[in-house]
Amino acid sequence: MRGLVLGCVLAALPVAAQAQSCGGSFSGFVSQLKSEAVAKGHPTAQVNAFFQGVRQDPKVIKADRSQGVFKKGFTEFARAVISKGRVNKGRANAQKYASVFRRAQQEYGIPPGVLLAFWALETDYGSFQGNFNTLNALVTLSHDCRRPELFRPQVFAALELFERGGFDPRTTTGAWAGEIGMVQMLPEDIIRHGVDADGNGRVDLKGSPPDALISGAKMLRSFGWQPGQPWLQEVVVPAQMDWSNTGLGTTLPVDQWAQMGVKPRSGAFQGGGQASILLPQGRKGPAFIAYPNYRVYFDWNQSFTYVTTAAYFATRLSGAPVFDPGSPEPGLNDAQMRRLQKKLAQRGYDVGKIDGILGAGTRAAVQAEQQRLGLPADAWPTAALLQKL
Structure with a gap:
């Protein structure tokens, strides 16, 4: 789903302190990768087998340059990706894999709704995981000089997975940006957080929902998720307030927001610490209070619209009502x-x-x-x- 709908979604990636080499002839670039792999200690025969037949994929570059989906406003985007069918399927999956979600919450503190929302938005619960050859995608994006420092380490991580028997450079497919499996994890993330949750002796993020969900939970926990704490809640804001205090740049105690006239749309505030007020489409549109766990979402994805949609969808799957879109002022084309x-x-x-x-x-x-x-x-x-x- 990332490649199909969510375009530039990237899992949390360490950014290299210095620029990686890129560009030039593709064959020369591949030769450089092979030399570097051998220098890192990988056996020459394994390196040659891994890179044999790798090719540049122009469709990957086209996908990387096409980010039109992120030009939609929050309401339009959320309505497009959170259908009634997707909500119902999420609830059915919550029952079908109840034991898996219990394990995710017990071991890593990740609520079912949070994992369900990622599973839904990334691959429509595993039904579309992307059909790009993963190695071709990673090498193509490493060769491209737009963000080589993000993708080059993933090539060597994929090589490590290949040596472990968990990656076939010829047949492994996924999103255009190199993510693999039901919750779309990059090779480095698979190495760090992949879990054989079904106990069959291998980590299968493409075919095993337990492996994919528990691995995703482990990754979210590593990003700093606080067990038992909320992440997002819809609120109603007063007609007049100091709007410059809104946005992720400002955090205030929840009690202070309440004193300003901010109220939960339903129920009571879910947390009592610091929080921010989000107005995705301005003061006349939908409004949310974002607790610290909301910021963890940005380690999964950098898009504000995607993050807010995923966080809201998680609340919806946890029982929250459909958000009030309000009457925002028209945005810009x-x-x-x-x-x-x-x-x-x-x-x-x-x-x-x-x-x-x-x-x-x-x-x-x-x-x-x-x-x-x-x-x-x-x-x-x-x-x-x-x-x-």
């Missing part, structure tokens, strides 16, 4: 977003690539400019802001 990003970049803000995507850098810049211009600083870009700029 692609051309307007690009113009806005250019204007913000000209003012010295780091908005990253001018791509029309409302990412974290653009949101922070929008909020700062709204505050400077005397507009409600809710980080939601509107035509009024663009006109003032």
Whole structure:
């Protein structure tokens, strides 16, 4: 599902301190990888067998450059990926694999809804895991000079899995970015967190739901998930407040949010520590309070829209009602977003690539400019802001 719908989703990856070599002829690049693998201590025969027949895949590069899905607003994206059928299937799977989810919660503290949401959004509960040759994808992205430091280590991790008998360079397939299995894990993550949960003697993330789910739970726990703590809850915000306090850049005690007039949409607040208020589509749209566990999601994926959708879906599968979309002000189209990003970049803000995507850098810049211009600083870009700029 990542490759099909979620585009640039990447599991947490260590970023190298220095740039890795990339580019040049593809065959020369592969020869360099082979030499490096041998220098790392891998047997020459194994290295040659692993890289035999590897080829550059232009479809991988095309997928990497196509990130249109992240231009959707939260409500549109969430409604597109959280269907009634997917909710019902999640509840059925919760019963079918109840013992697996109990184990995940007992051993790693991960609630069933959290794992179910990832399983659903990544691969539609395992039904579509991607059909890209994984080795070709990883080597292609390592050769490409956009993010080689993210993918090159994954090639050597895949080689290690090959030597262990857990990776076939010819037949292993997955997402365009090299993720494998039902919850889409990269080779390094499989080495660190793969669990033979069904006890058959091998870690099978593609065919064994217990292996995939328990491995995913172990990985989330390693990211810092706090057992027994909430992650996201829908709230109602007052008509007037200091909107510059909203967003992930500000955390305040839950009691302080309550004093400002923030209320749970249903029930009571689920936590009592520090939290942030999220307004994915501004002060007139849906609103959530984000507890510390919410931030763990960003180690799984870097997209604010994906993370918020996955976190909300997890609450829905745990019994929360459908969120109230509110009546947000109209957002910007692609051309307007690009113009806005250019204007913000000209003012010295780091908005990253001018791509029309409302990412974290653009949101922070929008909020700062709204505050400077005397507009409600809710980080939601509107035509009024663009006109003032």
